[in-house]
Amino acid sequence: xxxxxxxxxxxxxxxxxxxxxxxxxxxxxxxxxxxxxxxxxxxxxxxxxxxxxxxxxxxxxxxxxxxxxxxxxxxxxxxxxxxxxxxxxxxxxxxxxxxxxxxxxx
Amino acid sequence: xxxxxxxxxxxxxxxxxxxxxxxxxxxxxxxxxxxxxxxxxxxxxxxxxxxxxxxxxxxxxxxxxxxxxxxxxxxxxxxxxxxxxxxxxxxxxxxxxxxxxxxxxxxxxxxxxxxxxxxxxxxxxxxxxxxxxxxxxxxxxxxxxxxxxxxxxxxxxxxxxxxxxxxxxxxxxxxxxxxxxxxxxxxxxxxxxxxxxxxxxxxxxxxxxxxxxxxxxxxxxxxxxxxxxxxxxxxxxxxxxxxxxxxxxxxxxxxxxx
Numbered sequence: 578x579x580x581x582x583x584x585x586x587x588x589x590x591x592x593x594x595x596x597x598x599x600x601x602x603x604x605x606x607x608x609x610x611x612x613x614x615x616x617x618x619x620x621x622x623x624x625x626x627x628x629x630x631x632x633x634x635x636x637x638x639x640x641x642x643x644x645x646x647x648x649x650x651x652x653x654x655x656x657x658x659x660x661x662x663x664x665x666x667x668x669x670x671x672x673x674x675x676x677x678x679x680x681x682x683x
Numbered sequence: 684x685x686x687x688x689x690x691x692x693x694x695x696x697x698x699x700x701x702x703x704x705x706x707x708x709x710x711x712x713x714x715x716x717x718x719x720x721x722x723x724x725x726x727x728x729x730x731x732x733x734x735x736x737x738x739x740x741x742x743x744x745x746x747x748x749x750x751x752x753x754x755x756x757x758x759x760x761x762x763x764x765x766x767x768x769x770x771x772x773x774x775x776x777x778x779x780x781x782x783x784x785x786x787x788x789x790x791x792x793x794x795x796x797x798x799x800x801x802x803x804x805x806x807x808x809x810x811x812x813x814x815x816x817x818x819x820x821x822x823x824x825x826x827x828x829x830x831x832x833x834x835x836x837x838x839x840x841x842x843x844x845x846x847x848x849x850x851x852x853x854x855x856x857x858x859x860x861x862x863x864x865x866x867x868x869x870x871x872x873x874x875x876x877x878x879x880x881x882x883x884x885x886x887x888x889x890x891x892x893x894x895x896x897x898x899x900x901x902x903x904x905x906x907x908x909x910x911x912x913x914x915x916x917x918x919x920x921x922x923x924x925x926x927x928x929x930x931x932x933x934x935x936x937x938x939x940x941x
Contacts, residue, residue, distance in 0.1 A: 580739040584730035598728075602736040605890075646890035647733040649725075 579603060583664065585678040589656035597628065597636075598651045601666050601674060607642040623648060623668035631660040640668075656682045704862055706876060711932050713880055714940055717866075717873040722887070726939035734816060734885040734937025737809075737892045741817025744810055750801030756814075759798065763821055771819035772827050772934050775923045777834045784838050784923050787815050788894060789914060806913035812892045816883045819936035827880060827934060830927025842924025845917060851908030857921075872941070877902075879925040881938020888941065895922050 584598040601623070608620025620642065628636040636652050664676045715723060729735050745763055748755045760766040775784040778793075785793065791814050792803040804811035830839050846857045860869070861877035868874065882895040889897075896918050900910040911917045 580736045582730045582735055582739070584728070598730050600731060600733060600736060602733075602740070645887075647736055649731055649733070651731075 579666075579672075579674045581664070581666075581674060581676040583662075583676050583678045585662055585680055587679070588681050588683065591656060591658075591682050593656045594653050595656050595680075596651060596653055597662065598649070599626075599628075599664055599676070600647060600649045601676075602647050603666075603668065603672070605640075605642075605644055605646045605648065609642065621669045621672075623666050623672065625667045626650060627665050628652070629663045629665075630654065631658065656680060658682055706862055706865075708931065711878060711929060712865075712876055713878055713932060713935060713938075714875045715881070715935060715938065717875045718939075718941060722939055722941055726935070732885065732937060732939055734883070734892055734939060737813045737816045737883070737885075738820045738937060740809070741813035741815075741820075744814050745817055750795065750799035752798060752800045754799050756794070756799075763818065767818045767821040769822050769825050769828075771815075771822040771936065772825045773829050773831070775829060775835075775919055775926065777832045777838075783916065784835055784919055786896070786914070786919055786922060787818060788896075789919075791815060791818070807894060807897055812883050812894065815894070816892060816937050819883065819934065822934045823936055825934055826931045827926055827929050830923055830930065835923060835927075838920050839924050839927050841917075842920035842922070842927075845921050846924055846928075851903070851906035853906040855906045857902070877925065878929045878932060879922065880929055880932045881935035881940070883936065884938040884940050886940050892937065895925070 580602045582600040584596075586595050589595050603623050604621060605623065606618055606621040608618070608622075610618045612618060622642055622644065623640045625640065626636075626638045627634055635654050638650060640648065659680060659682045662678045662680065664678075666672070666674050715726065718726075725731050725733075742763070745756045748758070757763070771787055774787040774790065776790070777783070778785045778790075788806065788811055791811065795801045796803050804814075849856045849859070857877060860874050865874050865876045879895050882898070883892045884898075885892050886898075896913050899918055899921055900913075903910040
């Protein structure tokens with residue numbers, strides 16, 4: 578499974594706006610490049626990212642070839658209840674990786 | 684002395700003195716100080732620094748048993764947080780058996796082939812970069828001490844000579860930009876002092892982690908000279924000189940650079 582780095586505040590007050598930052602390792606090969614022998618290098622990118630907060634989808638992103646390698650995403654949500662954030666990345670060639678992080682809401 | 688000779692001599696002295704200018708120790712500036720606020724923020728936060736992904740991969744490799752000896756790095760060296768602290772800050776280091784300096788990457792491959800009896804990893808491969816960045820990360824915040832070993836003196840001098848040597852179709856030496864003209868701009872990008880304190884580093888241009896040798900080779904190609912192969916004695920000497928030139932600077936591995 579690919580390495581991931583997740584930054585979710587461990588604690589928050591109810592109603593706080595919190596920032597979630599994620600980073601995952603992936604080469605994000607565009608499919609437009611060629612080798613020295615002029616063969617096309619086939620596309621290999623992450624195509625979708627989802628974040629669930631206690632089972633409810635709160636953020637989704639579709640990825641395209643112009644996204645950099647090792648993509649970094651930052652987004653915001655409202656801390657409603659203690660629980661778990663689950664992250665999932667899906668991509669070409671059956672790529673799939675998951676991560677999770679917990680938050681305590683007071 | 685003929686007047687024309689006197690002018691030629693004066694020009695020679697002028698060129699010589701401006702060319703040999705060294706940056707005083709106290710004015711050493713990490714590439715970090717030449718970057719914009721966004722790139723600095725990316726490096727400062729370990730959850731946004733993409734180099735940290737390779738550190739994680741390196742940690743997994745550190746603990747993985749492999750080779751005919753079926754040994755992991757950790758079987759001999761234990762916890763890298765203790766055993767590898769400060770190690771990268773003194774590399775390239777003198778190897779007594781070989782009688783020459785070896786880089787951290789070369790040391791890792793020597794350990795692999797001799798102790799683990801595994802295959803050497805190719806230069807700039809993901810696994811070699813991951814292992815070297817994991818080891819070098821343990822020295823983050825520590826001062827560079829490479830080149831202190833008296834046995835390294837001739838190699839530091841060789842590296843210094845290469846740093847001062849003009850080469851390529853553009854006929855430029857490293858020193859022309861990185862000693863004499865740092866803090867100016869080249870095609871819109873700041874010219875840095877060329878300090879080696881953050882390697883292996885994540886370059887946004889490369890979209891991946893890269894070694895100091897990769898950086899040196901791309902600079903040498905940039906002045907349109909023929910770069911030496913990875914691991915060539917010239918590159919090792921240059922790397923050693925750069926590290927000794929940056930004596931006392933704090934390691935930043937994995938640095939993020941534009």
